[in-house]
Each structure stands twice: as C-alpha cells, then as structure tokens.
Amino acid sequence: MARPKKKDPDAHGSTDAGILGLPDQLVNLIDPALPKTSQVYAIMRRAIVNLHLAPGSNVNEKLICDQLGISRTPLREAILQLQSENLVLIIPNSGTFVSKIDLQSVFDGQLVRDALELKVVRLAASRMTPQFERALDFNLHQQKRMAADFDYDEFYLLDEAFHAMICEFGASAYIWKIINGAKAQLDRVRRMSYPLVSHLDLVLNEHIAVVDGLKQREPEVAAAAMKIHIDRVFTVIRRLITERRDYFAADASELLDGFVNSR
Template sequence: MMVQDAQDRSVQGAVYRTLKEGIMTLRLAPGTVMSTKEMAERLHVSRTPVREAFIRLQSEELVDIIPQRETVVSRINLLRVEQERFVRESLELPVIDLFLQNCRPEHFAQLRESIEEQKRCYTEKRYADFVGADNRMHQLFFDVAGQHLAWELIMNSNGHYNRIRVLTVQVEDTIVSTIRQHCQMVDLMEQGQTEAVRREMNRHVKRINVEKANLVQRYPDYFKNDNEPQGIRIGSL
C-alpha cells in the first residue's frame, strides 16, 4: 500500500510539474481551455492526477476551474503582477547587502556564466529559457546570502509576474537592456559599490511597470479584463 501511495504521489507531482511548466513558459497560453479527459490522454495518465493538478494550480491562481464545464489557464492579472513584483522587490533588495558581505570571486564568475547563458538564449530566441537563466542568476544572490526560504517564497508566488516577464523579453529592446543591466550590476558588485547596486536593482525590478501598457496592447487576450473572452483550445505540450 505504501509503495502504491508513493507511486500515486509521484504521478501526481509529475502531472502538476508538467502543467505548471507549460503555463509558466506560455506553451499553455493564458485563456487555453483544458479538459481532464484530454489532458489525461495527452499525458498518458488517469484522470485523477490531472484533476488534482488542476486543483493545486487553481490554488496558485494559475487556472480557473468552471465546475462541470472546463478548466482554463488564467489570464495574467496585472494587480497580481504588481503584488508579486512588490514581494520580490521587498525581499531581494535587502538580500543584495548580504550577498555582497558573503560573496567570493567564484560567485562573480557564476554570475558572468549566467549572463553568457542569457546571451545564448537571446541569440537563439529561447525566451522562456532566458527567464529561467535570469531566475537562476537572482537565486544565486539568495543562496550566497543564506536566504533560501525567501527565494522559495518568491518562486511559489510568481505565476503572473513570471509569465509577463516571458512576454517582456520577447521585445528586442527589453531583452537587450536586461542583459546590459545584469552586466552593469555585476560590474558594480565586483567594485563593492553597494548603494549603486541597490539603485540599479531597484530600477531593474520596477522596469515591468513601464512595459505593462505596451504588453496589454500587444497581447490583449492574455490579460484579465471585465469581459473574459472564450478560451482557446489546448495546443501540444
């Protein structure tokens, strides 16, 4: 019985992670309609782990469940984006001081390697991978600062903020500017200019506020509004 329970939990976790990754990378776009039956067939599992994954994703505001009808990938909520951005800013700015107190030369080398990875993602137009590389770079700040719980909190509550970031980096000026900002921040860190780093980080995190209006205009069906349009049919995972 315990072995079977472990297997069931493993399947449930795999289904949840697969669906969440699809949502976070926009392969499952906002507004995508999903059915339990269809997803179970696509993932070659029973309906139970799919239903449980939907419930878990709903608790994270990543899907909207309409009882007896359908499950829809939630549209990006700009109010939620701002709240998630605020959480990140509130936690990340103090972490920079701790990072600079504890960092060593090899950590700067890791940051440089991350920037090179971001450049490759940009060249190859792998935008979701770029955001992943960006996240790993910022995670290093928290790891070196010894603030693992703070980073976990950010990652567990960034579904709307992360998705809008995947959209922003598809804009040429934005992704180039992001890479340039990262280079500037690492330069300042190596020089020990703490206040300058904090100012640059603050501008970096708040940049999304400037870009939101253009994104809503460019991707109107991806954002939550008072008159929700019909969901689009699910694409391939």
C-alpha cells in the same frame, strides 16, 4: 543581434497549445522515479508562464494525461496547486481554463520582489566569493547565448536561475521559495515582454549591472541596479495590455492607472 533562429508562434510566444495540449518540449520531462504531482505541477506552470497554454484557453486534461503518461490524479492535484496561484480557473461542469492575467496579483508579486530581492542582493554583495562570481559569470554567458538565438524559453529559465542564485547565496532557498510563490502572474508578464524589440538585450545588460555591483562588493550599487531591473515591468506592461488585451483580466487598464499613479 542576428535575426532569430527560433521564433515564438506569434509576437508574444502564445500558441494554440491550450486547446491541443502541452508542447513537445515539455512532454518528455516526467521522471518515473520521482513523485508525479510535483513534476506535473512544474510542467504545467512552465507551460502557462511561457504562454504555451495561453490565458483563457481550455486545459485538455485527457490529452495532457495521455501526453505525460499519467493518470488523472496527479494532474488534478497539480491543477489545484495552480488554482491556488490563480493560474487556472476551475468551472464546474465546464472544465479547467488558464486564468487571464490578474494585474493586482502582478503588483502583489512586484511588491514582494521589491521588498525581498533588494535586501537579498545587498546581503549577497557583502559576502561575495570568487566561486559565486564564477557561477554568475557562467549564467550570464549562457544568457548571452540564448539571447543571441532568441530562445525565449531557455532565456527565461536562466533568468529565473540568476535570481534564485542570488537569493540563495544572499539569504536562503526559502526566501526564493517565498518570492517564487508570489510572482506567478508577474512571471507571465515578464515572459510576454521578451519578444519586444531589444528587450532581451535590455534584460541581459541589467543583469550584468547587478553582477558588476556584486563584484564590487557594493551593496547599494547592486541594490540600485536590481531596483532598475525589477521595475522594468512598468515600462512594458501598458504596451502588453494594449497589444494582447485578451490575455488580461477585464479591469487591467483601470488597475494599471491606479497603481502607476500611486507610485
């Protein structure tokens, strides 16, 4: 790969935006014709997962309201949704803070993916169509472009779309909603791993292997490729904890040892 045209501000994409507010690329996403709370929630979740709002940082509610051109009400409602996913911590008389990454929640999300995505990819392989093959190929083409540009945020959106497409084709949008609701903490770990050397290439090649299994109409081949892919988190998480200990909850190392030993 060529050297990156775009870089995250540090090795894992974190910035000081948790103090300053939202990054510019998220500020103009509000559509006045749509309900505000759901949009603010999606923007805030994206900023947290992408580490623009870093773990432990303060959520500057007034500045975010000013940036988005909204009142406090939709932001507070969105924050309550984020709190239910353990993405923010509300401390009375102190403020709202982005939660540290909770490893138990990471593992819970991983178990949900393991249970549902492997089943769904088998179903998708058994009902493949030329139209869906073309949709997957287009997504992979876009992933390759973003990987070549080291555009981590856009690659993440395509990564999410890839898994959502397979879930919705193999089962339903409801199944993806269940998975998505369970993996908020896991998503932050996935996003942190992107800047690691050659990691985007690795993720892309694993996606290609999944698609190859789907195109072969071989459910077990596709499921085996998906299993390798979603288990990739265990090969990087210890390194991430070592390099950015301040991003993780205090019991992260202990929980990791216990979980790895039980597998």
